[in-house]
Amino acid sequence: MKIYRISAIVERDLRKFFRSPALMMTSMVFPLMQLIVLGYAFGGQIKNVSIALVDNDHGAEARLVREDMNAIVAGPKTFRITDYSHLSDAMTDLRAGFVKAIVYLPPDLSSRVLRSDRPRIAFIEDNTDNFAVSGVLERIQQIQTSLNGPQLPPLQGGQLIPQGLLNGPNLPAYIDIQPIEVYPYIEYIKYLLAGSVSISIFVVAMIGGGIVFIDDKARGLHEGYLATPLAKSDLILGLISAGAIKGLMAGLTITMIGGLLAGISRLWDPVRLVYLIIVLGSTALCMISFMFLMMVRVNDPLVPRAIFGVLNTLLFFPSGAIYPTEGFPLWLRAISVVDPFTYAVHALKNLLLKNTGFNGIYSDVGILLAFSVVFISACILLFKRQL
């Protein structure tokens, strides 16, 4: 062992490190990004959860409930309310994933309060997303506490609450909240499955659309293609289609294996399988075209390897795969809106956890395909046909 040899190796490696922006980014930018994204992605206060309010009572108690709920919409903003006339419509949208919970005020709510006849409000929840729904339920329970409290007259300084006010006829009937879970109990492994399937497609896109594409370019394989009559669109659409097929195969395999491991029921339902293939195919198409867009002007084989972790953090965690997007700060929500992962995870959760059918996936599939068209068009525009 010789110090001068060791120091020569150290010097060589440091020189290479400081001359490679990709390596420096991986080692310095990535941990910072992970700190920021993960730091804000988990455990944030739940906000702006879409819930349905079905008021079939329209009485005094219903107005009180609505006022309290409006106060929360205006104040802590835990949820946003959409009014529905019919419970069945609200249930349809709950099952399709457009609302996360329904507050149902039955027709006889106010009269039961007056009669002290066990008045009840139903809280129908999409229990596939426990994080978001429990935040809403907590607020609804605060409203319940407020409704069930004594009707106190305004008190002057030093004045005591009159005797007998806290019991007897002044105390309104106790309104009960009846939580109703729409789906059987969802284990966390099932909740995570959609994210894992999306990750598997992302990895295929990253390897096929990123690493192999740039390696082939660096090895000179593209020079062989470019001397042929291939048009830009031939090359891009060919590479993207191949990547999408590989992504679909990976996604479907992980869905089946993961689904069996997590205990997803009726996994072989042919209709659901068709919808799964639609979602997985559009997800794969979107992710591979996104990756090609990222790499379309890159030549350094280190770049895709370096940004792998960055993209993974930046796209996966804001998608709602691990924690609901309703708990994110505004800037992280903005990322989630333009993040293809978000729509893939949402559609896959709808299919795997709720078996929603086409109603629960069409908007996500539409957005994924729209993203794909934009990404592919940009790829064709930016791809350099010459060396």
Next chain:
Amino acid sequence: MTTSDKPNTDAIIVEGITKRFGDFVAVDNISFSVHESEVFGLLGPNGAGKTTLIRMLTTLTSPTSGTARVGGHDVIQDATAVRNTIGVIPQALTSDPELTARENMMFHAKIYGVPSRDRDALIKRLLAAVDLEKFADSLVGKFSGGMRRRLEIARGLVHSPRILFLDEPTTGLDPVSRTNVWEMIRRLHDENHLTILLTTHYMDEADRLCDRIAIVDHGKLVALDSPTRLKDSVPGTDVVEAEFATAPPNWLDDVRALPTVIEAKEQNGVLHITSHDGPALVGALMNFARDRKVTVRRVTVQGTTLDDVFLHYTGNQLRDEVGAGARLDISHLYK
């Protein structure tokens, strides 16, 4: 085959073509033409601009100024037609190592729209032509450099191009593989009447393969002619080496007195004679030896080589290439 045997039509016409990379002029106002069925060589040191020139002619990069027509099509205005007309074997090995030889060929046949009924037979014939038929179903990643280069040449012919471009076709190959590739290029040319434009910095390669040679240096065309005429154009001397069985006294002085002799000296029983005209001196030397009844064991003439031509036109300064031509080495990723 000589240039004079060929019809006077041009497969490639280059007019004042220039390529700049920022302030660096890689190709500087070059003009030349390549006749139909001719093997034309671009000879020059590393960094002379040969690859940039061939890339412009194969539509892989655009000229900064000037024009070129390949197979009658303009390389800028009608790039797709040019690509359909030519076969290109770039300097880098561009066949896919993860596919077999047949799969690589099939891929290119499909890209060029070779009818499916013809593909199998065509690929078989081409692989046989480059002696790779028995390796048709082997992964290209397992091929030697020479085999890969031969495959690339076969692949470049899959759409029956009229014009074939070869960029440094034997760089990195061992002498046996080089000779095989040369023979194959010559055979393919003779059988298919191809027009071939190749770049090389090997003098022997250019001398052996090319009907005409353009010497390129610092992006400029410095000489263009047949190998013989280029050699003749260089003022220089021939070296005659002769060995005699029995040399009489004063033999060296007598030889020095022969016409065209510049200098003669003896080393280990071998005469080294420099002359203005080697072949003429050999005739005179043989007559002189017969008259003096001296037995000649061996006579050789070393004429002007393309090395001499090359050095004459390009000088002997080392050329280094940085930046534009450098390719990232990622071979470590595949070990």
